[in-house]
Amino acid sequence: MSTQITEREEESTESEPETETEAGAETAPARQRRMDEKRRRAADRETERERERAGIEGDTRTLKVFRYDPEVEGKEEPRFDEFTVPYRKGMTVLDALIYARDHYDSSLTFRHSCRQAICGSDAFFINGSQRLGCKTQLSDLSNPVRVEPLPHQEVVKDLVVDMQHFYDQMDAVEPYFQGDDVPGELEEQRQSRENREKIKMSTRCIWCGACMSSCNIAAGNNDYLGPAAINKAYQFAMDEREGEAVKQERLEILEQEQGVWRCQTQFSCTEVCPKDIPLTEHIQELKREAVKNNLKFW
């Protein structure tokens, strides 16, 4: 779906909630005290909101956020909504989205959880590149900040994309350890420090999908395993704790038609990876392994 669409201004609307109190069995003075307290607190909240409004007149940033919902009138056709949020030092794109949702529009929808670049939920297309919302400082971006769902994936709603294809590609490389010679239950398989170091970067993948979304080859070919899945296979293929036979099987999966040979070394995946995994290098190394492997059987 194209995200090149018209933009419109989002009105922020706020209403002070009216709350009813049932005093129940409480005594009159207790009730009075509580009501006074409640009024005081309501006034506090109002003051805080005023401060927020005042903040908005100070340093602000503006988000232009992609909106789409297949079943809500006015949102079936994708559009951009504009949110102006108060800025403070250290504020990330995710912070700004949360502010907009909690203060202006509770239907603004995006995945997020850990807020520290480890759960991989909040990869978005921010000012034209794949980034994690939580790891992107507003101060590093030109204003206004354009936030769109990851390209080349089906949009479910607003910034939420369907991740199923990504998960399917991960599953296709048998993404689990297959050691064949496990020692006793209180004894470990030995692994050299060098070997652990070799696979270290590959193990850092957080399944955010930024690499797949950035890859031109994957965009035009749904069958291509893609950088994340190949990197996952790299982790196991290079792990000395798996035996030779398993490595053979892994290389066979990787060098099939939709495997490593599709990669055209454009490095876009490596550029966008928020965990700095050298994805293209890993793919190249597996190509070399595959060639060596084939020579061996000549």
Added chain:
Amino acid sequence: MAIHEHDVIVVGAGGAGLRAAIAAQEEGADVALVSKLHPVRSHTGAAEGGINAALREGDSWEDHAYDTMKGSDYLGDAPAIETLCQDSPRETMQLEHWGMAFSRDDDGRVSQRPFGGLSFPRTTYAGAETGHHLLHTMYQQVIKRGIRVYDEHYVMNLAVTDHDDPEDRQCYGCVAYDIKTGDVNGFTANDGVVIATGGTGQMYDHTTNAVANTGDGAAMAYRAGAPLEDMEFVQFHPTTLPSTGVLITEGVRGEGGILYNTEGERFMFERGYANNVGELASRDVVARAELTEINEGRGFEDDHVLLDMRHLGEERITDRLENIIHLSKDFEGVDPLEEPMRVKPGQHYEMGGIETDENGATCIDGLYAAGECACVSVHGANRLGGNALPELIVFGARAGRHAARRDRAEARIETGPSAKSEDGSIDTPVTPGEVGATGEDVVADGGSRAADGGALLDAPAGEVVERAVERERARVERLMEREGVNHAEIRGDLQKSMTDHVNVFRQEEGLKQALEDIHECRERYRDVAVSDPSRTYNTDIIQTIETRNLIDLAEALTMGALARTEFRGAHWRKEHQERKDDEWIKHTIVQWNGGRPELYYKPVILEGEEKTYEPKVRSY
């Protein structure tokens, strides 16, 4: 109505949930994981430190147990602690056999390092990303075994019978909201339900926890009748980034990092908080010191202090603390090589939770719990670093095996109201619990339950699950159709009150104020409404329900904090500055009691397999 049927339903797919699912599957059960997140998004992935396990010569499970009991300030139960320490080596090696990328020594064995409160360097680790590796390694096993995962399915409630005594009740399954489609579906568990939904950090406005850590499982088990135990014990970590709550590891201070106030004082020494070890005092001591400085006007922006590591030099920092440079730059916009980091204490871990025995069983038949949401109790009044991850795998596995009903080993820890040793009473300014609760016919968000017939006692599983589905559907309709208050306002006020009054420092007046505030949140919640009209990926409705769960748990926590008139572990009371062993070596229990929470106590078990642990002064 779609009803999915499996032998074992595991709610939550972080470390404990995944381990439980694998264990149940190994027992031959047909297992399903149901989680509001995709498994790899779970917050176990954020754990940094490591897994305590007595693996090496010179170490023993007995020493690990002794350290853990001492760390718990003698509020842990010996059978739970000894089980943890006995099972941890085998469970840790199991992860290695599944391919987990542990850091390695020169001889190729897994590395271990020292950690606070440990008498032996037994913290087994994988870089500073141990949780990430543990989570992914177990999810790989789930894929390998073909265990069914219902991801982005939000479990709203349990399906439990209506017997008066929770110990007579039976859990038959749960109800989940399919986030992508908006469908409300039933899940029938032929053998058992395991709750593994993690922490409750979102009841505070500043936490290292994920946005998803809203205590859903603990809240629904609580409302189903399973007691909550020792909820007042909350660990606050002294060094978190002010804007986001992202954790800055203790390692910064371990390498020589210094804490400063606005006067330029190295206050840990200069203000006499810890004359011997300064910044390296235990977590609770440093957290209390920082807040004292801030409260007395020596904090920056009345909010934080500074943590400076520039004097360590770029080479040493890059070598040992590289990740901290990234975290501080990415999440606070501060380059710690150029300027000091801003830090303040943040909520980190809930020691209490759903009362279980050492097999993960609650007092409700068919209902189990494991991980941070549960209280076995291993951590007592204070958790040691490196003891959270072994808890996930040890008790996750045990809960999974027992839920599959193949392992019938007896437990020593008693659960449920029959374990009560003493009634509790506290003087509260408002009546805790459901607003206007007169029985079970009122629900929190204003609807009525009277319409769906009488109590279900010996009804078949299907009927109990169907009724639960109908109730949750009606709840969704109600929240969607009406106009009212946005949950975010209520949650914001709850977080503010908990942070102001039920934080590191606690005093009677503040705790009572918090109970009033929580009561007010309950009143306003009766008018809560969801404004997003969509059935597609409606996160507004999920968060609205989460907020209800946070209210219930915050109230139980605050009741416990008000009741416990002593200073033990992480629980500090202004009016009560001593640990009172004669009176308070007992667990605080809060039981929902049909909407009128009841406080009582049960004994701590200090008798281990071979010895009894004698309470001593806790000094390091």
